[in-house]
Amino acid sequence: MTSAATSPAVPLADLDTEALRTARDGFRAAYAELQAAGLKLDLTRGKPSSDQLDLSNDLLHLPDGEYRDAAGTDLRNYGGALGLPELRAIFADALRVPPAQLLALGNASLTIMHDTIVQALLHGVPGGNRPWGSGPISFIAPVPGYDRHFSIAERYGIRLIPVPLTDEGPDVEAVAALLATDDSIKGMWCVPVYSNPSGAVYSEEVVRALVSLPAAADFRLFWDNAYAVHHLSDDRPQPIDVLTLAAEAGNPDRPLVFASTSKVTFPGAGVAFVGGSPANVDWIVRNMAVQSIGPDKLNQLRHMRLLRDQAGLAAHMERHRAILEPKFAAVSEALTRRLAPYGAGVWTDPKGGYFVSLDVLDGSAKRAVQLAAEAGIAVTPAGATFPYGDDPRDANIRIAPTFPPLDELRTALDGLCTAILLAEAETLLAAR
Incomplete structure (x- = not known):
């Protein structure tokens, strides 16, 4: 796992109540701007992108x-x-x-x-x-x-x-x-x-x-x-x-x-x-x-x-990698830049496959996914990675970065991070 606590900034959990309210209000303002953008983006399923599908178009005449x-x-x-x-x-x-x-x-x-x-x-x-x-x-x-x-x-x-x-x-x-x-x-x-x-x-x-x-x-x-x-x-x-x-x-x-x-x-x-x-x-x-x-x-x-x-299979998969590697790099960059300064979340840095697993503050995953959806960013339902949809910690979010174009992916990730920060601030304040 990659630790989010890589920044010298104070994590949300370490803020006093007044400072945490101030941070929450800032996240609310950023979230209002996100909602006003009218986004319609999808991070739900691990589907190949159109560019990846194009790699196999010869199948259409073979x-x-x-x-x-x-x-x-x-x-x-x-x-x-x-x-x-x-x-x-x-x-x-x-x-x-x-x-x-x-x-x-x-x-x-x-x-x-x-x-x-x-x-x-x-x-x-x-x-x-x-x-x-x-x-x-x-x-x-x-x-x-x-x-x-x-x-x-x-x-x-x-x-x-x-x-x-x-x-x-x-x-x-x-x-x-x-x-x-x-x-x-x-x-x-x-x-x-x-x-x-x-x-x-x-x-x-x-x-x-x-x-x-x-x-x-x-x-x-x-x-x-x-x-x-x-x-x-x-x-x-x-x-x-x-x-x-x-x-x-x-x-x-x-x-x-x-x-x-x-x-x-x-x-x-x-x-x-x-x-x-x-x-x-x-x-x-x-x-x-x-x-x-x-x-x-x-x-x-x-x-x-x-x-x-x-050898042909290996070469074909290298062409997939050339498309996917920048997208997974974009996930790492966004989470590190947006979440790490607030001590928000830990995530995986996979060497292959189609997903990134992100754990946010206990009790805030469902709220974060709800906020993202209400801002036009579809994310796999929180809890989907557990039997019966029941994540006992309500912490895990699955990110599927493969399908959207890179620019849309970056926009979606940035919006998801805004939703996560607001959800974590709300959860921490509710416990005070």
Whole structure:
């Protein structure tokens, strides 16, 4: 975390009541000017910008009349349930999943995660002796985390149990204690590289612990490696082979690896991947056999032609980085310039991914987001990064800087900071 207390100015919390009222009145005046500006800006979702989408426009005319894979198979027809082998090979290294154990499917990994949970609820998973849905079900949820993960669980009545997410991954001691005392726990959400929203990267020590902890044979790590290739600097983590570590620990079926090209090419027309142990892959393929007679292999061929190989994928992601790096720098600059002098907030400085996690004064996040919205700046709802939207501290705000143009982003960040300062001053005065 980057400390906001980098300025010699007196933090708001250290001001006497009269000085704090004066500061609040100044923030109110600045906020009134912000409202008068009539802004309509959006920092809510981590979407690629139009400039990023343009990087993949060749997909719109690829594959240039080609419709056969390297083996000569006509990809216009039924079949090929596992997906295009050449595309699976491109992503196998980044995801650390052998190509034979990596499936290329539809356009959304969230859909695969959803279907995996539904199949487990109805039929159970390899190693289990009954369907998950035959009894109470719980999932461990590292926080702050991804709201759409939580929504899947909430939709099917799966109880979510939050545990703290550190800079190196979930609090292993907390996870171990839960697994030892609660046999309803069947899964855990994981975003191991550039976690949403904090940007945390799981360490090998934490991963070894997660695959080794005593747990039921049908306990699964939902390993959502959504940002495995989404680097923002040259300081890049080494990919961790969770499948090999799990096999070495005697729990080969524990991880289910998910990923997609949603933030590599076109979110609405990409390719999703799922990988796992041979037993898990066989189980997934059997389940898919009654849903589909094969994925969109022509779209997969388009992606293979665009990216070509692992080096082509890396070069493509460098072009994304050139667009995104200045935006994340703008977040750091704005928070440091506007919040740091007042001791307001701590935030992450991610080396990749799509988000910045900002913690403001306890009890002021919802108010800050409300103020921002009323000034025309949409921000992800406070609490969205916690199960059931319940942040017990009311402190976390997720910033998604990727979508707006850089000038709009700077304006939105400046306005958000004004809202945060006013909310913090109000919260401190209310406690006096």
